[in-house]
Amino acid sequence: xxxxxxxxxxxxxxxxxxxxxxxxxxFGHYATPIxxxxxxxxxxxxxxxxxxxxxxxxxxxxxxxxxxIKGYVNLKLSQDFLxxxxxxALGHEEDFAKGExxxxxxxxxxxxxxxxxxHIGHARGAVWGDVLARIGEHVGYRIEREYYVNDAGNQxxxxxxxxxxxxxxxxxxxxxxxxxxxxxxxxxxxxKKAVDxxxxxxxxxxxxxxxxxxxxxxxMLELINENLAEVGIFxxxxxxxxxxxxxxxxxxxxxxxxxxxxxxDGKWWLKSTEHxxxxxxxxxxxxxxxxxxxxxxxxxxxxFERGYDHxxxxxxxxHHGYIAxxxxxxxxxxxxxxxxxxxxxxxxSLLKGGEPYKMSKRAGNFILMQDIVKEIGADxxxxxxxxxxxxxxLEFDVEDLKKEDNSNPIxxxxxxxxxxxxxxxxxxxxxxxxxxxxxxxLGEDAYDLLFTALLLPExxxxxxESRQLQKVTDYLKYLAGMYHKFYYDNRIIGTPHEEKLLKxxxxxxxxxxVGLKMLGISxxxxx
RNA sequence: GCACCCGUAGCUCAGCUGGAUAGAGCGUUGGCCUCCGGAGCCAAAGGCCAGAGGUUCGAAUCCUCUCGGGUGCGCCA
Numbered sequence: 001x002x003x004x005x006x007x008x009x010x011x012x013x014x015x016x017x018x019x020x021x022x023x024x025x026x027f028g029h030y031a032t033p034i035x036x037x038x039x040x041x042x043x044x045x046x047x048x049x050x051x052x053x054x055x056x057x058x059x060x061x062x063x064x065x066x067x068x069i070k071g072y073v074n075l076k077l078s079q080d081f082l083x084x085x086x087x088x089a090l091g092h093e094e095d096f097a098k099g100e101x102x103x104x105x106x107x108x109x110x111x112x113x114x115x116x117x118x119h120i121g122h123a124r125g126a127v128w129g130d131v132l133a134r135i136g137e138h139v140g141y142r143i144e145r146e147y148y149v150n151d152a153g154n155q156x157x158x159x160x161x162x163x164x165x166x167x168x169x170x171x172x173x174x175x176x177x178x179x180x181x182x183x184x185x186x187x188x189x190x191x192k193k194a195v196d197x198x199x200x201x202x203x204x205x206x207x208x209x210x211x212x213x214x215x216x217x218x219x220m221l222e223l224i225n226e227n228l229a230e231v232g233i234f235x236x237x238x239x240x241x242x243x244x245x246x247x248x249x250x251x252x253x254x255x256x257x258x259x260x261x262x263x264x265d266g267k268w269w270l271k272s273t274e275h276x277x278x279x280x281x282x283x284x285x286x287x288x289x290x291x292x293x294x295x296x297x298x299x300x301x302x303x304f305e306r307g308y309d310h311x312x313x314x315x316x317x318x319h320h321g322y323i324a325x326x327x328x329x330x331x332x333x334x335x336x337x338x339x340x341x342x343x344x345x346x347x348x349s350l351l352k353g354g355e356p357y358k359m360s361k362r363a364g365n366f367i368l369m370q371d372i373v374k375e376i377g378a379d380x381x382x383x384x385x386x387x388x389x390x391x392x393x394l395e396f397d398v399e400d401l402k403k404e405d406n407s408n409p410i411x412x413x414x415x416x417x418x419x420x421x422x423x424x425x426x427x428x429x430x431x432x433x434x435x436x437x438x439x440x441x442l443g444e445d446a447y448d449l450l451f452t453a454l455l456l457p458e459x460x461x462x463x464x465e466s467r468q469l470q471k472v473t474d475y476l477k478y479l480a481g482m483y484h485k486f487y488y489d490n491r492i493i494g495t496p497h498e499e500k501l502l503k504x505x506x507x508x509x510x511x512x513x514v515g516l517k518m519l520g521i522s523x524x525x526x527x
Numbered sequence: 528g529c530a531c532c533c534g535u536a537g538c539u540c541a542g543c544u545g546g547a548u549a550g551a552g553c554g555u556u557g558g559c560c561u562c563c564g565g566a567g568c569c570a571a572a573g574g575c576c577a578g579a580g581g582u583u584c585g586a587a588u589c590c591u592c593u594c595g596g597g598u599g600c601g602c603c604a
Contacts, residue, residue, distance in 0.1 A: 007550090024548080031547085033546055033547090036585090046584090069547085072546085072547070115604090152604085153603080154603065154604075179577080267602070278529075278600080281602085282602045289602090291601095292602090292603075292604050293602090319596060319598060320530080320531045320598075320599065321599050322599095346532065346533085346598085347532095347598075387540075387541085387552095388539095388541085390541065391531095391533085392532070392533060392540085393596090394539090398552075399537085400552095402537085408566090411566055412552095412566080415566055415567075418566090419563085419564065419567090420566080422569065423564095426564095427563080466544090470541070477552085484568070485568065485569090486566045488565095489568085491562075509585065527564085
């Protein structure tokens with residue numbers, strides 16, 4: 001809708017237009033303060049400009065009313081326009097709110113180390129990335145989801161060592177635990193399975209640790225994927241860090257050719273300060289082994305090689321210091337670092353009944369994602385993360401999400417959706433049979449509701465483009481609230497307007513349903 | 528010390544490409560079921576938008592500084 005308004009306005013104004021939704025609905029559906037900015041360039045009174053503009057816009061069929069008030073131009077869409085749009089939307093649920101864009105995006109998220117189960121912090125990035133992708137795809141972007149698997153380095157050895165030792169303990173050997181190893185019951189569980197799968201003999205000698213590491217890492221990745229699948233999150237690609245190092249010599253040569261690296265103290269350094277980093281970073285150690293950053297450099301090199309238009313990485317906020325060096329590497333390869341966008345996902349703290357949530361022993365002092373899913377369900381988990389910006393600290397109480405009243409927004413929204421279905425059932429009608437009904441003669445509040453329901457497309461687009469997913473949840477809560485009130489104020493069944501109001505209800509339900517789908521939450525027809 | 532994020536109602540948070548009277552949920556107080564699902568609706572109370580300057584027709588929003596909280600600052604991954 002907004003697009004159509006833009007188009008019409010652009011015919012009359014040769015200037016960038018700001019369209020906003022007025023806070024007070026008496027001011028119409030859309031408003032523009034354009035006269036203020038025009039006043040500056042034209043050196044004329046904004047009120048006059050607004051009035052002249054309003055005069056012209058009144059001739060457009062799309063608007064029922066155009067007012068110039070205090071320099072604002074307020075626009076009210078015509079009922080016919082809203083009606084037509086609703087009829088189309090109801091008949092094309094699959095296409096409703098879809099857009100065309102075509103830009104391809106590689107979205108990397110989660111990328112948790114395969115050394116332990118996912119914890120609650122991972123869950124935030126996981127849900128956020130998944131929904132960003134869902135919405136982006138819906139509004140027309142081509143998005144592929146990728147998981148970067150850190151399957152190289154010391155941590156994998158430590159995982160193997162931990163499983164090896166736990167396996168020995170399981171077999172009855174006396175075990176002396178080193179200072180550094182992975183704790184938590186999952187290691188013991190893994191060890192038992194490893195003993196069964198690999199055989200007891202692998203636990204007799206430390207030389208088998210690399211083999212155990214490999215096995216444990218694969219198994220861990222499977223577990224992580226199971227955790228993610230429980231919440232409905234899947235990936236298109238997995239890229240193994242280990243596999244990348246085959247190309248290190250080639251990439252290092254490229255960096256050297258670009259003048260991006262230099263040798264000092266027997267190490268190779270990336271001149272990341274040239275592109276805004278605080279200090280240069282080591283990429284090859286004295287003993288010749290590449291650092292973790294080297295892996296990331298290769299990874300991003302090949303990402304750009306794969307030719308997407310845009311790249312998004314969702315990282316835990318504790319990695320923020322890493323952004324500058326990765327972007328520096330990209331710049332050295334001659335790519336525009338702006339094409340890589342890093343979204344940070346901030347910390348999460350959990351409460352239960354007002355008290356700090358008890359850490360799971362199983363996790364080794366982490367709150368496991370799967371425990372929270374078990375406790376509040378995947379939908380609630382999704383919703384809580386989606387009501388907040390990704391880059392602010394978040395604290396929530398799991399008890400609140402278990403309540404079944406309006407303190408729980410998912411129930412609130414789904415209740416509105418279910419109400420519509422219950423109305424149709426009560427009326428003995430199918431949704432399809434009212435699609436064609438004219439909506440003429442309904443009151444203002446009905447049209448306000450209809451207009452709000454039709455806002456979904458622009459809400460989704462705005463949410464995706466601004467990377468502010470909470471706009472979708474806010475909108476759904478708002479629309480559901482509006483419908484609850486409408487329902488309370490207006491009797492529907494058995495009135496002369498029954499079919500019209502049912503159609504309106506169907507439109508509201510459609511927006512709620514499509515909106516929830518974008519969040520990966522299913523809409524209930526009955527609760 | 529440096530970098531990033533944050534500071535809005537008692538609590539958890541929206542609002543931030545500057546725009547008309549600062550919002551929601553919870554909590555508190557008080558109303559609404561002989562009527563389509565009360566898992567709902569209505570209302571009241573509650574704010575120097577951390578503080579101070581600046582930019583301008585206009586600032587919660589942009590800039591600078593100060594104060595407060597979080598996180599990061601290995602050649603670990």
